[in-house]
Amino acid sequence: MLIEFTVVPLGSGSSIGDRVAEVLRIVDESGLPYKLTPMGTVVEGEWEDLFRLVKKCHKAVLKNEERVLTSISVDDRKGKKNRLVGKVESIEKRLGKSLKK
């Protein structure tokens, strides 16, 4: 299954890049397949692995902040694998053209 998630600290001011970098370091070290987008991080895996990762990121940011907002979207489709690449390819195939990604 795929998730997209974001972790937003409230209390660091408008530049939250250091916290987001910390989250991405944890995601990158997890070994799970992922994609960083301009609005979040998409990760593929099983429920337990993915939510253990999100919790680790959330708690790491909360350590140095008073309040943290975390959003998670799950797309879980039976019998489908490699959707990190496959979903975009499927749209391109239907349109018969390459899209920006």
Place this chain on the structure above:
Amino acid sequence: MLIEFTVVPLGSGSSIGDRVAEVLRIVDESGLPYKLTPMGTVVEGEWEDLFRLVKKCHKAVLKNEERVLTSISVDDRKGKKNRLVGKVESIEKRLGKSLKK
């Protein structure tokens, strides 16, 4: 901490009320404090309890569907309790008037 979550089955057509009722039955039986809103369910508790509940709801709907989209928003603020009621009251207090809820 507070979460709001929704579980949306793809494949049941436009009326997904039976699935949503199933989710609410699970939430109601969990014993965790919650509030059903027109756009989701808000629950208060600790990370592990809340995500065990969301997983249970997600898996229950997935049992009878091919694809399920689940969204979760977390608001985690240190040292604050009873926010299911407190957040709305705090806004009303600031405005000095009662709001629709």
Place this chain on the structure above:
Amino acid sequence: MLIEFTVVPLGSGSSIGDRVAEVLRIVDESGLPYKLTPMGTVVEGEWEDLFRLVKKCHKAVLKNEERVLTSISVDDRKGKKNRLVGKVESIEKRLGKSLKK
């Protein structure tokens, strides 16, 4: 149609209640039917009216902040009215019991 929306300023610290109160004052004065929940504001109306309202709230908060994150969820179902109340009632009817709301 129904929307739920939240407006989060980054840069005010962890207590964003004054900004949220400002948003609710605008919503309350709009005359549109709404419900304040612990995690957002649900409003019912037509696309143009709803997004004019969201823009007004977003811009009001941005005036005094450097960065604002706004989230909007739309649930648009043909031929259905009064869903601010009707969606919750429909779940209760299916379960045959009253839920917390």
Place this chain on the structure above:
Amino acid sequence: MLIEFTVVPLGSGSSIGDRVAEVLRIVDESGLPYKLTPMGTVVEGEWEDLFRLVKKCHKAVLKNEERVLTSISVDDRKGKKNRLVGKVESIEKRLGKSLKK
């Protein structure tokens, strides 16, 4: 400013690829800078242009469906341009390494 959005039809079954392809065709023809991700579409521009685009996509899908769920996340930061590329680069710079994207 940046938005990420998704348009989900309820009633087409679990494979909604044709509807998503229709949305992407509209986005691609808009001329606005965008990025298709596995979980949504990120677009950069001004409020009016972006929400005109989202409305066009939402209404196009609603034409053939009874119910449509649309989600939009806005990240609006004063004085910042080219964030479709810049946000990811900024994280990579902080970490001193290239990330998957």
